[in-house]
Amino acid sequence: METLRERKKQRTREALLRSALELFTTQGYEQTTVDEIAEAVDVSQRTFFRYFAGKEEAALALTEMTVARFVEAVRARPPHEAPMEALRQAVLEGWYSINEVVESVAPIELYLRMCRVIESTPVLLAAHLRRSVEIEETIAQVLAEREGLDVDADPRPRVAVAVFSSVMRVTERQWSLGEDFSLEAIRALTSRYLDQVGPALLGNWRTA
Amino acid sequence: METLRERKKQRTREALLRSALELFTTQGYEQTTVDEIAEAVDVSQRTFFRYFAGKEEAALALTEMTVARFVEAVRARPPHEAPMEALRQAVLEGWYSINEVVESVAPIELYLRMCRVIESTPVLLAAHLRRSVEIEETIAQVLAEREGLDVDADPRPRVAVAVFSSVMRVTERQWSLGEDFSLEAIRALTSRYLDQVGPALLGNWRTA
């Protein structure tokens, strides 16, 4: 059982996060000031910065949760699976279990709307991409360990992860630009784009 | 022949850029204030912002020049080349001609040092990555046109470009973390990592 203090803290954090997401998705990220968020929860601006390192961190908090889940999923894949297949399965798992990951903080619908805000707000997209390369490094190490390789000696783990996550990026982007914002849509796109990695590398597209 | 005004403007811009790069690479990006840069050139802070949209833009200016060159190189590749091969050749061309691109503004050595500052400064790395995905979109369209495809109907152009540029990212990073900061080193890494794309996708690394 948590202490009252801890419960209060958690409630404040979640209130701040919810208000922030609500404001970001309705009036836009840049248009929302930290003062506004703090005021909505009736705390001082200073308090906001005690819970989040910056406005960005609040905006990316949900994504961060799903990413953590993805990393765990990769770790949990059976070791006999080929590396790329493990990644593919982990991502698809992620899209299926996203509901239970996010719903404790916000409805999935808010999550999906926030994804599009991130994609369409330059500074957020930049932060998101940067975070992604950090994750890539983590995943590369996981893969290397799985396969009993040295990440620094063998380029394959990093290359494979880079290839994989770049395709995920394209997928995200196409999803956010499309008209179907459902989870089914993103799952379908994921498979479709991953299947194109092979063909995209083949010599001449015109003869295919 | 340019007018005096234009020459003066250009000189101011270059002076600002040079001072900025010099300060960034010596004392770090975050530690350098815009006031400092402006003062070094003896102009007002306001003037700095008339030449650069922000501190970031100054920091990424050199990179931007080389990127523009790369895009041109891709456009100029002979149409019979396979897509991935065209990209590979364009990048290698870029590394060979980088000297003449950059030297009008700063010595290559400064460029290389700045690359590492970008790689090691979170906010700069983020901006750099964001810019990269913009370029990816451009390149994807170039490729699609070359091959007579519709970018939105066929996933291959975007997937191929994403794969390619993610490998370039890994290369950059490894180069900036390594000990050999020469151009030869980055050329060698480029080829080495690109050659690993195929093997990295193959099923089982343990048997290879």
Add this chain to the structure above:
DNA sequence: TGTCAATTGTCAGCGGCTGTCACTAGCCTC
């Protein structure tokens, strides 16, 4: 040389973010 337009400096101000310090409220002990 005088007029016009482009460039610049100055000033005021906003928003993100941080350090400091005093104050409050939950916790824990006697």
Add this chain to the structure above:
DNA sequence: GAGGCTAGTGACAGCCGCTGACAATTGACA
């Protein structure tokens, strides 16, 4: 259950990136 202790908060001051507005300066061109 009264006391001290400490985590959490609010209030304030201040830095830095960045912008708008307006006045002053400087090159262009007749």
